Amino acid sequence: MKNRMRPLQALYFTQFLSAFADNMILFVIANLLQDNGFSPVMLALVSMAFFLPYIALAPLVGPFADKHPKSFVLVIGNLIKVLGVLLLLVIDQSSILMLMLAYFTVGVGAVVYSPAKYGILPELTQNEDQLFHANARIEAYTIIAILTGIGGGGAIAAMTPTLVSSVICLVLYGLSVLMTFHIPRINGNAMIRYGTETRLFFAHFRQLLKKPETGFAIIGTGAFWMSSSVLRVAVIAWIPVSLGIDPKSSAVSLILATTSIGIIAGAFLAPKLIPLQRFYRSILYGFLMFVLILLFPLFHITAVAILFLLLVGFMGGVFIVPMNTVLQEEGKKMVGTGKTIAIQNFVENALMLVGTGIYYVIVYLGATVSGAIIVQGLLLLVFLLYLAGQTKRLARTRM
Numbered sequence: 574m575k576n577r578m579r580p581l582q583a584l585y586f587t588q589f590l591s592a593f594a595d596n597m598i599l600f601v602i603a604n605l606l607q608d609n610g611f612s613p614v615m616l617a618l619v620s621m622a623f624f625l626p627y628i629a630l631a632p633l634v635g636p637f638a639d640k641h642p643k644s645f646v647l648v649i650g651n652l653i654k655v656l657g658v659l660l661l662l663v664i665d666q667s668s669i670l671m672l673m674l675a676y677f678t679v680g681v682g683a684v685v686y687s688p689a690k691y692g693i694l695p696e697l698t699q700n701e702d703q704l705f706h707a708n709a710r711i712e713a714y715t716i717i718a719i720l721t722g723i724g725g726g727g728a729i730a731a732m733t734p735t736l737v738s739s740v741i742c743l744v745l746y747g748l749s750v751l752m753t754f755h756i757p758r759i760n761g762n763a764m765i766r767y768g769t770e771t772r773l774f775f776a777h778f779r780q781l782l783k784k785p786e787t788g789f790a791i792i793g794t795g796a797f798w799m800s801s802s803v804l805r806v807a808v809i810a811w812i813p814v815s816l817g818i819d820p821k822s823s824a825v826s827l828i829l830a831t832t833s834i835g836i837i838a839g840a841f842l843a844p845k846l847i848p849l850q851r852f853y854r855s856i857l858y859g860f861l862m863f864v865l866i867l868l869f870p871l872f873h874i875t876a877v878a879i880l881f882l883l884l885v886g887f888m889g890g891v892f893i894v895p896m897n898t899v900l901q902e903e904g905k906k907m908v909g910t911g912k913t914i915a916i917q918n919f920v921e922n923a924l925m926l927v928g929t930g931i932y933y934v935i936v937y938l939g940a941t942v943s944g945a946i947i948v949q950g951l952l953l954l955v956f957l958l959y960l961a962g963q964t965k966r967l968a969r970t971r972m
Contacts, residue, residue: 579755580697580755580756580757581697581698581707581710583752583753583755583756584690584693584694584697584711584752584756585710585711585714586714586749586752587647587651587690587749587752587753587756588690588711588714588715588718588749589714589715589717589718590718590745590746590748590749590752591650591651591654591686591718591745591746591749592714592715592718592719592722593718593721593722593725593726593745594654594722594726594742594745594746594749595654595679595683595718595722596718596719596722596723596726596727597722597726597727597729597730597738597741597742597745598657598658598676598679598742599616599620599805600723600726600727600730600731600738600826601661601730601735601738601739601742602616602619602661602672602675602676603616603730603809603820604730604731604735604738604821605661605666605672605735606619606672607820607821608666608735609666609667610667611669613809613810613813613820613942614810614932614933614936614937614942615669616806616809616810617803617806617807617929617930617932617933617936618669618673618933619669619672619673619676620676620802620806620929621673621926621929621930621933622673622674622676622677622680623676623677623679623680623683624680624802624922624923624925624926624929625677625680625926626677626680626681626683626684627680627683627684627918627919627921627922627923628919628922628923628926630681630684630685631684631774631915631916631918631919631922632770632771632774632775632915632919633767633770633771634684634685634687634688634915635688635692635770635774635912635915636765636766636767636770636771637685637688637767638685638688638689638692638761639692639761639762639765640761640762640763640765641761642758642759642760642761643689643692643693643696643759643761644689644693644753644754644756644757644758644759645758646685646686646688646689647686647689647690647693647753647756648750648753649685649686650682650683650685650686650687650689651682651686651746651749651750651753652682652750653678653679653681653682653685654678654679654682654683654686654746655682655743655746655747655750656678656682657675657676657677657678657679657680657681657682658675658679658739658742658743658746659743660674660675660678661675661739662736662739684918687914687918688914688915690711691708691711691910691914693756693759694707694708694711696757696759697756697757716833716836716837716840719833720830720833720834720837723826723829723830723833724826724827724829724830724833726826727823727825727826727827727829727830728823728826728827729741730826731821731822731823731825731826732823773912774912774915774916777907777908777912777913777916778916778919780907780908781900781904781907781908781913781916784903784907785963785966785967785970786852786899786900786903786967786970787899787900787903787904787907787913788963789853789896789960789963789967790852790896790897790899790900790903791900791916791917791920792920792956792959792960793855793856793859793892793893793896793956793960794893794896794897794900794917794920794921795917795920795921795923795924795956796859796924796953796956796957796960797859797862797889797892797893798921798922798924798925799921799924799925799927799928799952799953799956800862800866800889800928800949800950800952800953801832801889802925802928802929803925803928803929803931803932803946803949804832804866804885804946804949805829805832806929806932807932807942807945807946807949808828808829808832808882808946809825809829810942811870811942811943811946812824812825812828812829812878813825814942815870815873815878815942815943816828816873816874816875816878818875828875828878828879828882829882831879831882831883831886832882832883832885832886832889833886834883834886835882835883835884835885835886835887835888835889835890836886836887836889836890836893837886837890838886838887838890839858839886839887839888839889839890839891839892839894840890840891840893840894841890842890842891843855843890843891843894843895844894844895846858846891847891847894847895849895849898849899851968852895852896852898852899853960853963853964853967853968854895854964855891855892855893855894855895855896856892856957856960856961856964858888858889858891858892859888859889859892859953859957859960860957861888862885862888862889862892862953863950863953863954863957865881865884865885865888866885866946866947866949866950866953867947867950867951868881869881869882869885869946870942870943870944870946870947871943900913900917901913901914904916904917928949928952931948931949931952932945932948932949935948
């Protein structure tokens with residue numbers, strides 16, 4: 574048992590280090606944009622480059638992870654991220670296209686890495702009980718990495734020159750790679766064919782969308798992450814303008830981190846607030862999240878902004894967790910856990926790309942960041958109204 578726990582512990586640390594750097598690099602790029610005189614809205618354009626690999630490579634990365642040793646795939650994913658950070662250091666940083674290329678490369682590494690970190694868990698555990706606890710732990714490490722990466726990583730990026738913060742990201746990815754060598758190299762399935770798997774991906778996508786429970790959950794989780802991704806980029810631009818805080822201050826990332834704290838609290842309490850048999854009732858918290866997003870940009874007081882972001886995160890956590898649980902349970906029976914996660918990632922990142930693109934266009938055309946946040950809230954409302962129309966049908970199927 575001890576020999577099996579060592580690889581798992583290495584996997585947890587590998588995931589933490591890589592996810593921390595993933596979140597920190599956004600603030601490094603935000604600082605680069607400011608140093609080179611770009612408008613804050615350009616962060617949305619660069620962010621869109623990160624989402625593209627999740628859409629373009631979604632049908633392929635799952636089969637790639639299954640075809641090769643997953644510890645090897647984790648290394649490849651991290652090394653591609655390293656290449657993305659190195660590009661940041663050597664490109665013409667005054668070119669928005671070059672900055673997009675660098676962040677796109679980090680995104681390629683992230684999408685390659687993602688399925689392997691989950692797919693390797695059954696190989697490192699002996700039974701379902703161990704697998705359940707391993708899943709819980711890797712999710713916990715991921716959440717902690719997101720929270721500390723936004724708060725702590727953002728603060729580091731704010732307090733250090735871009736070169737130093739970029740090198741810190743390189744070191745974190747490098748340490749993540751080293752930790753991976755403590756994970757056994759277990760051969761994959763060499764018989765996998767990418768063409769066949771790509772066709773199956775879209776067939777499974779249609780299958781999940783067709784079933785009421787999984788279709789509801791896929792659209793609901795996608796709508797949540799669409800709003801969250803836009804809010805993250807928008808708030809980075811909104812805080813200096815509306816609260817009078819230096820855009821390079823560590824306070825920007827620390828205020829933004831309150832949303833993640835709220836999500837964690839909401840996720841923790843979701844099972845107590847929403848019965849899984851009536852998971853669709855979590856839509857109420859989606860509507861509350863919408864109301865808070867509409868009100869949030871109207872108050873230009875730091876304490877109030879922190880409270881609103883905390884509440885937005887909390888409502889979002891309660892909104893998304895029941896849908897995630899149902900999607901994973903039902904998806905596992907229908908097409909398998911790994912394929913369900915790949916399809917979910919595809920939908921979420923497609924909607925994040927669309928939402929961020931709409932935000933960019935609105936601000937580019939002259940709207941204020943506050944106005945763009947409100948428009949994004951209205952876009953969320955469109956999805957919520959569609960989901961609300963599906964609840965009666967779901968209530969009949971879940972009786």
